Amino acid sequence: MERRVVKVGLLGLGTVGSGVVKMLRTKQEELAQKCGYEIEIQRILVRDLDKKRGVDVERSLLTRDVRDILDDPEVQIVIEVMGGESGTRDIVLESLLSGKHVITANKDLVALHGAQLHNAADSKNVELLYEAAVAGAIPIVRVLKQSFAADQVREVMGIVNGTTNFILSKMTQENASYEDALREAQALGYAEADPHADVSGLDAARKMAILASISMRQAVPLADVQLQGIEGVTQEDIAEAKALGLVIKLIGRARREGDAIEVSVSPMRLPDSHPLAQVNDCFNAVYVYADALGEAMLYGRGAGEMPTASAVVGDLLAVLRGRKFAAQQQVEWIGRLA
Amino acid sequence: MERRVVKVGLLGLGTVGSGVVKMLRTKQEELAQKCGYEIEIQRILVRDLDKKRGVDVERSLLTRDVRDILDDPEVQIVIEVMGGESGTRDIVLESLLSGKHVITANKDLVALHGAQLHNAADSKNVELLYEAAVAGAIPIVRVLKQSFAADQVREVMGIVNGTTNFILSKMTQENASYEDALREAQALGYAEADPHADVSGLDAARKMAILASISMRQAVPLADVQLQGIEGVTQEDIAEAKALGLVIKLIGRARREGDAIEVSVSPMRLPDSHPLAQVNDCFNAVYVYADALGEAMLYGRGAGEMPTASAVVGDLLAVLRGRKFAAQQQVEWIGRLA
Incomplete structure (x- = not known):
C-alpha cells in the first residue's frame, strides 16, 4: 500500500x-x-x-x-x-x-x-x-462511546482523581491524618503546592461532567455537578467506616433520575466488596452500570x-x-x- | 441526513x-x-x-x-x-x-x-x-486493538471463564469442596452437565489464544497454549494459600519472552492485593501491562x-x-x- x-x-x-x-x-x-x-x-x-x-x-x-x-x-x-x-x-x-x-x-x-x-x-x-x-490510562471515553453505544447507561461511578485517592488510601491503610497524608502527596509530587483543585473535588467534577455527558448522551454543564471535597474527612470518619466494613472514597457519580441527570462528587462509604473499594493509591477506576451489559469496571493509572x-x-x-x-x-x- | x-x-x-x-x-x-x-x-x-x-x-x-x-x-x-x-x-x-x-x-x-x-x-x-x-460484557477486544494501538503490550492476565471462577470463589469463600462447588454451579446453570470444556481450562485457553493474538499482534495457535485445569485444586490448596494471604484463581496469561509469545492457562496463587484477586463469582476480568500505559484492568460479566x-x-x-x-x-x- x-x-x-x-x-x-x-x-x-x-x-x-x-x-x-x-x-x-x-x-x-x-x-x-x-x-x-x-x-x-x-x-x-x-x-x-x-x-x-x-x-x-x-x-x-x-x-x-x-x-x-x-x-x-x-x-x-x-x-x-x-x-x-x-x-x-x-x-x-x-x-x-x-x-x-x-x-x-x-x-x-x-x-x-x-x-x-x-x-x-x-x-x-x-x-x-x-x-x-x-x-x-483508562480508555473510558472510547468504551462509553463505542462499546456502550448500543446500550443505555444507568449509572457511572468513578474514582477519577488520583491525588485524593492517594490521600484517602494513606488515611485508611496507615491511619495517617488528612494533613500528613496531604503533605506526603505533595512531597511525592502527586499534589500541587496549592491542592485546592484536587481536594475540593473540582478536578473530579470536571471529569465527571465529561463522563456524564458521554454516557448519558446529553450535555451536562460543569455548574450542575454537586460538589463536596475531602477536606472535611477525618481519621475518626475513616475508623468508624472501617469498623462497619466500609471504605471512604471520593466518588464521582452520574445517574439518570427520570429525565434528569444527577451528577455529584463527594466522599462516599462503600462496602469492602464493591469493586471500587479496592482501588487504592494513585489509581483511577470507573464503574458503569448499563441495561444490557450490566456492570463493568475499568481500572488503571490516572495520569503520567x-x-x-x-x-x-x-x-x-x-x-x-x-x-x-x-x-x-x-x-x-x-x-x-x- | x-x-x-x-x-x-x-x-x-x-x-x-x-x-x-x-x-x-x-x-x-x-x-x-x-x-x-x-x-x-x-x-x-x-x-x-x-x-x-x-x-x-x-x-x-x-x-x-x-x-x-x-x-x-x-x-x-x-x-x-x-x-x-x-x-x-x-x-x-x-x-x-x-x-x-x-x-x-x-x-x-x-x-x-x-x-x-x-x-x-x-x-x-x-x-x-x-x-x-x-x-x-468486557470490551477487551476493542480496547486492545484501539486504545493500546500505539503501545506495546508486555503481558495480559485474565480471569476469562466464569464457571471456574464461580467454583474457586465458592471453595475460597465458603470452604466448599470442588465437587460441591461444581454441583452448585451446575444447579445454577453456570456449568454444563459435562463441565469438561470449562474445568479443564479449554474454554479459557481459546479466549487466551484470541487475546494473545490481538495484544501481541502475532497469531497464536490454540495448540500453543499450555493448559492446566482446576480439577486438581483441593480445599487444602486453597486453605494453604489463604494462610499466606494468597488467592487461587484460574489465570490465563500471555507474555512476551524475547521474540516468543508464551501463553498458558493454569491455577495461580495471587496476592490478595492483586487487582485480579478480588474478582469473584461469575465475573471476568482482564489485566493488561503495557510499556506506556502501565497497568490497566477491565472487569465485567463474562456471558449472558x-x-x-x-x-x-x-x-x-x-x-x-x-x-x-x-x-x-x-x-x-x-x-x-x-
Missing part, C-alpha cells in the same frame, strides 16, 4: 507534548503500518523558543505564533496539549471550523466548552477526540507522561483509521481532479 | 441471536441516529423452522438454506451466532470473500481459524469483528444473553461507522453511476 503523509500541528510541548513527540518518533514505522499514513509533526506551538525540553526538537519546528498552525492548510490534525481554557477554546474552535480534526488532553476545555466544540466538529464532519482528558501520551496517540490513530478522515481525503482528491 | 437501509443476515437464532433481534428492534431509531443507517434483518438461518424462539420472528425471515444469505448481494453484513467450527468457518470465509462484513460471537471459530479469517477479511477490505467472543447481544450490536455499529464500510458504499455508488 502506498503511504501518504499526514501533517500534524502540536499545541504545547510540556510533559505530555514531549511524550507525544517521543512516541511518534520511536513508533513511526509501526504507526504507519497500522494506519497507512506517515505522521509528520509540521509545527509545534510553544511559549518560549529557548526553554529546555524533555525531548530534542529541531528549532525550525517551533513557533510562538499559533497562526503558523491554524493558517497552514497542510495541517489536517491538531493535537492540543497546552492546557488553558478560554484562549485555548478559541484556537480549538477555529481549528475545527477550518476542517482540522482535533485531539485534546484538556479536561477543563472539554468540561466547560465540550458542547460548543462538538457542534463545531459536527458541522464540519471532523473528529474531536479526548481520551487523555479523563483518567489517563507516557500513559497520557499513549492515549493521545491512540486517538490520533483512531482519527486516521476513521470514516471522517477518509471522507475528507476523498473530497480533497475529487477536488484535485476537478 | 438521508437514511439508507443496510441489510443484515443473521446466522443462528438461539439465546444470543434472539437477544440481537430484540435489541435491533427496540433500539431501531436510536441506532439509526447513531450510524445513519436503518438496520434491517434480511434473513435468519435456523436449523428448525418450527422451533419456539425467545423472540417472535416472521416466518418468512427464517431459512434453513445458508445460500439464501450467502448469495444475496443485498446482505452486506453477516452476524454469526450459531456456533460450531469447521462448517461455520466455511460459511464465514465465503461471506468475507464475497465482500460481506462479519461479526461473530464464536470464540472457537476465532481461536482456531482467526488467522485465516483475518487474511480473507483483509484481502477484501471488509471488517471481521468479535467483541462478544471474549469475556462478553443481553451482554453478549449488546457486544454484537456494538460491533455492528462499529462496522457501520467505520472506514471500510464507507469505502465499500462509495465503490458501489461509483459502480452505479458508471
Whole structure:
C-alpha cells in the first residue's frame, strides 16, 4: 500500500507534548503500518523558543505564533496539549471550523466548552477526540462511546482523581491524618503546592461532567455537578467506616433520575466488596452500570507522561483509521481532479 | 441526513441471536441516529423452522438454506451466532470473500481459524469483528486493538471463564469442596452437565489464544497454549494459600519472552492485593501491562444473553461507522453511476 503523509500541528510541548513527540518518533514505522499514513509533526506551538525540553526538537519546528498552525492548510490534525481554557477554546474552535480534526488532553476545555466544540466538529464532519482528558490510562471515553453505544447507561461511578485517592488510601491503610497524608502527596509530587483543585473535588467534577455527558448522551454543564471535597474527612470518619466494613472514597457519580441527570462528587462509604473499594493509591477506576451489559469496571493509572501520551496517540490513530478522515481525503482528491 | 437501509443476515437464532433481534428492534431509531443507517434483518438461518424462539420472528425471515444469505448481494453484513467450527468457518470465509462484513460471537471459530479469517477479511477490505467472543460484557477486544494501538503490550492476565471462577470463589469463600462447588454451579446453570470444556481450562485457553493474538499482534495457535485445569485444586490448596494471604484463581496469561509469545492457562496463587484477586463469582476480568500505559484492568460479566447481544450490536455499529464500510458504499455508488 502506498503511504501518504499526514501533517500534524502540536499545541504545547510540556510533559505530555514531549511524550507525544517521543512516541511518534520511536513508533513511526509501526504507526504507519497500522494506519497507512506517515505522521509528520509540521509545527509545534510553544511559549518560549529557548526553554529546555524533555525531548530534542529541531528549532525550525517551533513557533510562538499559533497562526503558523491554524493558517497552514497542510495541517489536517491538531493535537492540543497546552492546557488553558478560554484562549485555548478559541484556537480549538477555529481549528475545527477550518476542517482540522482535533485531539485534546484538556479536561477543563472539554468540561466547560465540550458542547460548543462538538457542534463545531459536527458541522464540519471532523473528529474531536479526548481520551487523555479523563483518567489517563483508562480508555473510558472510547468504551462509553463505542462499546456502550448500543446500550443505555444507568449509572457511572468513578474514582477519577488520583491525588485524593492517594490521600484517602494513606488515611485508611496507615491511619495517617488528612494533613500528613496531604503533605506526603505533595512531597511525592502527586499534589500541587496549592491542592485546592484536587481536594475540593473540582478536578473530579470536571471529569465527571465529561463522563456524564458521554454516557448519558446529553450535555451536562460543569455548574450542575454537586460538589463536596475531602477536606472535611477525618481519621475518626475513616475508623468508624472501617469498623462497619466500609471504605471512604471520593466518588464521582452520574445517574439518570427520570429525565434528569444527577451528577455529584463527594466522599462516599462503600462496602469492602464493591469493586471500587479496592482501588487504592494513585489509581483511577470507573464503574458503569448499563441495561444490557450490566456492570463493568475499568481500572488503571490516572495520569503520567507516557500513559497520557499513549492515549493521545491512540486517538490520533483512531482519527486516521476513521470514516471522517477518509471522507475528507476523498473530497480533497475529487477536488484535485476537478 | 438521508437514511439508507443496510441489510443484515443473521446466522443462528438461539439465546444470543434472539437477544440481537430484540435489541435491533427496540433500539431501531436510536441506532439509526447513531450510524445513519436503518438496520434491517434480511434473513435468519435456523436449523428448525418450527422451533419456539425467545423472540417472535416472521416466518418468512427464517431459512434453513445458508445460500439464501450467502448469495444475496443485498446482505452486506453477516452476524454469526450459531456456533460450531469447521462448517461455520466455511460459511464465514465465503461471506468475507464475497465482500460481506462479519461479526461473530464464536470464540472457537476465532481461536482456531482467526488467522485465516483475518487474511480473507483483509484481502477484501471488509471488517471481521468479535467483541462478544471474549469475556462478553468486557470490551477487551476493542480496547486492545484501539486504545493500546500505539503501545506495546508486555503481558495480559485474565480471569476469562466464569464457571471456574464461580467454583474457586465458592471453595475460597465458603470452604466448599470442588465437587460441591461444581454441583452448585451446575444447579445454577453456570456449568454444563459435562463441565469438561470449562474445568479443564479449554474454554479459557481459546479466549487466551484470541487475546494473545490481538495484544501481541502475532497469531497464536490454540495448540500453543499450555493448559492446566482446576480439577486438581483441593480445599487444602486453597486453605494453604489463604494462610499466606494468597488467592487461587484460574489465570490465563500471555507474555512476551524475547521474540516468543508464551501463553498458558493454569491455577495461580495471587496476592490478595492483586487487582485480579478480588474478582469473584461469575465475573471476568482482564489485566493488561503495557510499556506506556502501565497497568490497566477491565472487569465485567463474562456471558449472558443481553451482554453478549449488546457486544454484537456494538460491533455492528462499529462496522457501520467505520472506514471500510464507507469505502465499500462509495465503490458501489461509483459502480452505479458508471
